[in-house]
Amino acid sequence: xxxxxxxxxxxxxxxxxxxxxxxxxxxxxxxxxxxxxxxxxxxxxxxxxxxxxxxxxxxxxxxxxxxxxxxxxxxxxxxxxxxxxxxxxxxxxxxxxxxxxxxxxxxxxxxxxxxxxxxxxxxxxxxxxxxxxxxxxxxxxxxxxxxxxxxxxxxxxxxxxxxxxxxxxxxxxxxxxxxxxxxxxxxxxxxxxxxxxxxxxxxxxxxxxxxxxxxxxxxxxxxxxxxxxxxxxxxx
Numbered sequence: 001x002x003x004x005x006x007x008x009x010x011x012x013x014x015x016x017x018x019x020x021x022x023x024x025x026x027x028x029x030x031x032x033x034x035x036x037x038x039x040x041x042x043x044x045x046x047x048x049x050x051x052x053x054x055x056x057x058x059x060x061x062x063x064x065x066x067x068x069x070x071x072x073x074x075x076x077x078x079x080x081x082x083x084x085x086x087x088x089x090x091x092x093x094x095x096x097x098x099x100x101x102x103x104x105x106x107x108x109x110x111x112x113x114x115x116x117x118x119x120x121x122x123x124x125x126x127x128x129x130x131x132x133x134x135x136x137x138x139x140x141x142x143x144x145x146x147x148x149x150x151x152x153x154x155x156x157x158x159x160x161x162x163x164x165x166x167x168x169x170x171x172x173x174x175x176x177x178x179x180x181x182x183x184x185x186x187x188x189x190x191x192x193x194x195x196x197x198x199x200x201x202x203x204x205x206x207x208x209x210x211x212x213x214x215x216x217x218x219x220x221x222x223x224x225x226x227x228x229x230x231x232x233x234x235x236x
Contacts, residue, residue: 116228
């Protein structure tokens with residue numbers, strides 16, 4: 001499980017590993033490398049905050065056995081939910097009164113504490129969906145000047161969650177994830193996640209410092225109607 005530490009969020013680590021081959025790689029292997037990108041943070045909590053205008057929600061995440069535990073603070077009370085790995089797929093657990101129960105799938109898309117970030121967004125469970133493939137779009141393959149592979153991942157159960165499929169932009173040189181587009185059942189952009197800034201750690205590696213979350217207008221997908229940010233603290 002250490003190879004999946006911190007799932008999606010910590011997949012934003014910018015690896016200093018040798019460059020990937022420019023030959024078209026296997027999409028599943030690309031995603032596996034993305035998920036493994038945070039192994040340098042193993043056995044440590046990662047802390048940060050989700051913010052939207054004046055709302056600021058502290059949160060943390062850590063590996064605990066066969067799950068990744070997420071905690072966020074609302075009205076000075078810490079709330080917990082987990083992304084649990086099973087033999088087939090994953091599920092989200094919600095904690096109440098010291099006991100864990102399966103989070104109803106209808107709540108996957110519920111925003112956390114008034115922000116635009118949902119339970120599904122923070123856990124980034126879609127990085128584990130099967131049948132990923134690389135798609136070619138030369139006009140859109142560059143993000144912030146970085147040449148990327150575009151990996152498209154269909155939702156194995158489109159009735160669960162916000163997205164029918166997602167597209168992930170993965171740096172061809174270092175395997176970092178720079179952008180994620182969540183696509184709705186109509187094939188329109190519902191939400192976009194973009195890395196705004198990065199920070200250099202003591203060991204010389206790079207980690208994302210701020211991620212911008214854009215919610216699009218269902219009637220006009222090119223129009224952003226709401227914005228939140230995920231800010232990360234520098235790991236000690």
